[in-house]
Amino acid sequence: MDGAITAPEVEVTESEEIASTERPLTRVPLVLNRRSYGWITERITGAVENRAPRWWWVAFAVTAAIAGFGLFCLGYQISTGVGTWGLNHPVGWAWDITNFVFWIGIGHAGTLISAILYLLRQKWRTSINRSAEAMTLFAVICAAIFPGIHVGRVWMAWYLAPLPNNYGIWPNFRSPLMWDVFAVSTYFTVSVLFWYTGLIPDLATLRDRATSKIKKFLYGIFAVGWRGANRHWRHYEMAYLLLAGISTPLVLSVHSVVSFDFATSILPTWHTTIFPPYFVAGAIFGGFAMVLTLMLPARALFKLHDIITLQHIDKMAKIILLTGSIVSYAYAMEFFMAWYSGNQYERFAFWNRVLGPYWWYWWVGMLFCNCLSPQLFWFRWCRRNVLVVYFVSMCVNAGMWFERFIIIVGGLHRDFLPSSWGLFIPTWVDIWTFIGTHGIFLSLFLLFIRFLPMIAMSEVKIVLPQSDVHRHDPITVGEKEHA
Amino acid sequence: MRTPSGHRVYAIAAEYSSAEELYEAAKRVRDAGFKRWDVFSPFPIHGMDEAMGLGKSWLSAVVLAGGITGLLTAITVEFGPSWLLYPVIVHGKPFNWATVPAFFPIMFELTVLFSAFAAFFANLIMNGLPRWHHPMFNWDRFARATNDGFFLAIEARDPRFSEIETHDLLLETGGLHITIVHEED
Numbered sequence: 001m002d003g004a005i006t007a008p009e010v011e012v013t014e015s016e017e018i019a020s021t022e023r024p025l026t027r028v029p030l031v032l033n034r035r036s037y038g039w040i041t042e043r044i045t046g047a048v049e050n051r052a053p054r055w056w057w058v059a060f061a062v063t064a065a066i067a068g069f070g071l072f073c074l075g076y077q078i079s080t081g082v083g084t085w086g087l088n089h090p091v092g093w094a095w096d097i098t099n100f101v102f103w104i105g106i107g108h109a110g111t112l113i114s115a116i117l118y119l120l121r122q123k124w125r126t127s128i129n130r131s132a133e134a135m136t137l138f139a140v141i142c143a144a145i146f147p148g149i150h151v152g153r154v155w156m157a158w159y160l161a162p163l164p165n166n167y168g169i170w171p172n173f174r175s176p177l178m179w180d181v182f183a184v185s186t187y188f189t190v191s192v193l194f195w196y197t198g199l200i201p202d203l204a205t206l207r208d209r210a211t212s213k214i215k216k217f218l219y220g221i222f223a224v225g226w227r228g229a230n231r232h233w234r235h236y237e238m239a240y241l242l243l244a245g246i247s248t249p250l251v252l253s254v255h256s257v258v259s260f261d262f263a264t265s266i267l268p269t270w271h272t273t274i275f276p277p278y279f280v281a282g283a284i285f286g287g288f289a290m291v292l293t294l295m296l297p298a299r300a301l302f303k304l305h306d307i308i309t310l311q312h313i314d315k316m317a318k319i320i321l322l323t324g325s326i327v328s329y330a331y332a333m334e335f336f337m338a339w340y341s342g343n344q345y346e347r348f349a350f351w352n353r354v355l356g357p358y359w360w361y362w363w364v365g366m367l368f369c370n371c372l373s374p375q376l377f378w379f380r381w382c383r384r385n386v387l388v389v390y391f392v393s394m395c396v397n398a399g400m401w402f403e404r405f406i407i408i409v410g411g412l413h414r415d416f417l418p419s420s421w422g423l424f425i426p427t428w429v430d431i432w433t434f435i436g437t438h439g440i441f442l443s444l445f446l447l448f449i450r451f452l453p454m455i456a457m458s459e460v461k462i463v464l465p466q467s468d469v470h471r472h473d474p475i476t477v478g479e480k481e482h483a
Numbered sequence: 484m485r486t487p488s489g490h491r492v493y494a495i496a497a498e499y500s501s502a503e504e505l506y507e508a509a510k511r512v513r514d515a516g517f518k519r520w521d522v523f524s525p526f527p528i529h530g531m532d533e534a535m536g537l538g539k540s541w542l543s544a545v546v547l548a549g550g551i552t553g554l555l556t557a558i559t560v561e562f563g564p565s566w567l568l569y570p571v572i573v574h575g576k577p578f579n580w581a582t583v584p585a586f587f588p589i590m591f592e593l594t595v596l597f598s599a600f601a602a603f604f605a606n607l608i609m610n611g612l613p614r615w616h617h618p619m620f621n622w623d624r625f626a627r628a629t630n631d632g633f634f635l636a637i638e639a640r641d642p643r644f645s646e647i648e649t650h651d652l653l654l655e656t657g658g659l660h661i662t663i664v665h666e667e668d
Binding site for chain 1: 501502503505506509521522523524525526527528529530531532535537539540542543546550560561564565568569571573574576582585586588589591592593595596598599600602603605606607609610612613614615616617619620625626627628629630631
């Protein structure tokens with residue numbers, strides 16, 4: 001239909017791809033094997049239209065069971081009280097806020113891919129933006145659980161809203177916790193709007209291919225009557241560009257505001273000006289690791305190797321290396337400032353981080369997982385080896401959780417007065433609530449890949465060479481010159 | 484306009500075999516002076532707005548208005564209670580201009596929130612969506628417009644529309660499967 005040669009089902013090996021990149025002036029295509037529009041539609045809608053594979057049912061059963069037990073723990077905590085968690089004096093924030101910062105940080109990679117890389121014209125984002133944005137939404141849902149229930153009496157959560165209480169007193173709009181409420185709820189809402197706007201053309205594809213009346217009806221409703229008219233694309237592209245434009249400062253603001261929760265206090269290790277950029281870099285770092293954690297299995301299971309190529313993995317690995325190095329620099333700078341400030345409490349807090357009761361969290365989590373493991377990505381072989389990439393991603397996932405634990409509990413458990421020192425010991429409810437949010441996150445992601453196109457078809461089609469009506473195709477130019 | 488069998492005519496439409504052919508055809512149709520016509524493709528084609536003679540989308544103006552509304556809302560919601568309805572001194576932060584920056588984060592967030600709603604709803608409303616049905620869906624080949632098909636339709640209500648000449652124009656530009664699309668099923 002589109003004049004492109006559709007190659008047979010072969011997987012390009014790594015050496016072939018490297019060979020093609022070594023030819024100068026030739027750009028490796030973003031979609032391999034000169035796939036046609038129809039192939040892309042078939043391959044991506046296939047994950048939705050075909051019968052669910054057996055692994056999907058097994059995975060969904062396991063994650064849904066874990067999610068169910070997590071919800072039971074939440075119910076137990078709400079009905080019994082916040083004492084079911086290990087929180088006590090002096091550690092009043094522990095796994096709950098660690099998990100909140102962990103999950104909200106993961107979301108940031110999705111918005112970085114969908115918004116910032118769009119503004120930077122990074123066309124490779126089209127293969128991963130849809131699922132990364134879905135990951136953002138599910139991570140923010142998991143994040144929102146914790147501040148909602150850690151207040152203890154959840155039925156008083158409306159105190160967070162800008163409403164006067166029964167004495168006519170309004171919330172304090174100058175409080176970082178209030179900023180956080182606005183930042184996180186705005187972030188979730190804008191992410192949903194952006195994600196849904198991008199989904200509309202692909203929902204129309206599913207509607208037009210639907211075989212049963214129920215599917216046609218449901219996809220038809222959510223596709224809002226989209227018909228691919230250029231008079232619509234004109235406004236759509238402007239809306240998409242502007243949503244990307246406003247999401248860019250938004251995503252940078254969200255984790256900055258999260259860091260203000262800590263930075264505006266006077267606790268040693270929290271009271272620092274480095275926190276906003278340090279938190280934002282850490283969020284993108286941890287988020288890209290989670291994108292890879294989800295996309296590498298999805299790529300293999302749904303045979304998406306031509307759409308999510310080694311080139312994409314290589315680029316994501318480079319972003320992990322970059323943000324991981326920024327985070328390492330921030331860690332080093334914290335130590336330097338503790339020494340340079342001459343403040344004995346600050347100096348003690350950092351010695352305590354390395355040699356105190358939580359020493360191994362720092363050595364394993366921050367030093368090995370966050371600082372050292374991404375350094376493997378200086379090597380091209382490591383960036384293009386799926387197993388190495390997966391190993392580093394898992395290290396970063398764990399390391400970023402440890403980092404938040406060290407910042408929060410490490411800052412709280414030994415403050416100014418040795419008489420008020422203490423330790424935090426999690427209860428089974430703490431542990432299972434956290435594991436339960438992984439179940440919620442993965443269950444939602446599995447449902448997403450079953451019912452919605454996990455790759456933005458209309459956007460991947462734009463980067464195909466046959467979509468360029470102006471005929472400046474760098475691939476064919478290169479091929480002619482080096483034939 | 485009606486067909487001999489009594490159907491109301493919505494448009495004459497053609498399919499093209501590639502994005503490039505559709506792009507070239509759009510330039511011909513634009514130069515022929517048509518106003519009520521459209522092209523349909525599975526993805527936005529770069530440069531098609533110029534090829535159709537369309538200017539820049541003014542959706543951005545709606546988003547600007549949304550952003551200003553959000554900022555004003557935040558100013559009202561924050562300063563109203565904090566300075567007028569029930570001033571409370573927290574953390575010893577006084578009420579003077581030096582503490583105004585502490586109100587900025589929420590102003591920023593609401594500006595973003597209202598801009599995003601403006602972009603989302605303006606996109607739908609300016610495109611006349613959601614709508615349940617459209618005459619183009621009566622053409623069975625048109626289901627490929629969201630997969631790999633490229634279509635062009637000239638509406639019957641265009642003043643330059645003529646059943647024979649419009650058909651010939653589409654034929655000259657390389658249109659395939661040229662057909663009359665009915666208003667109703």
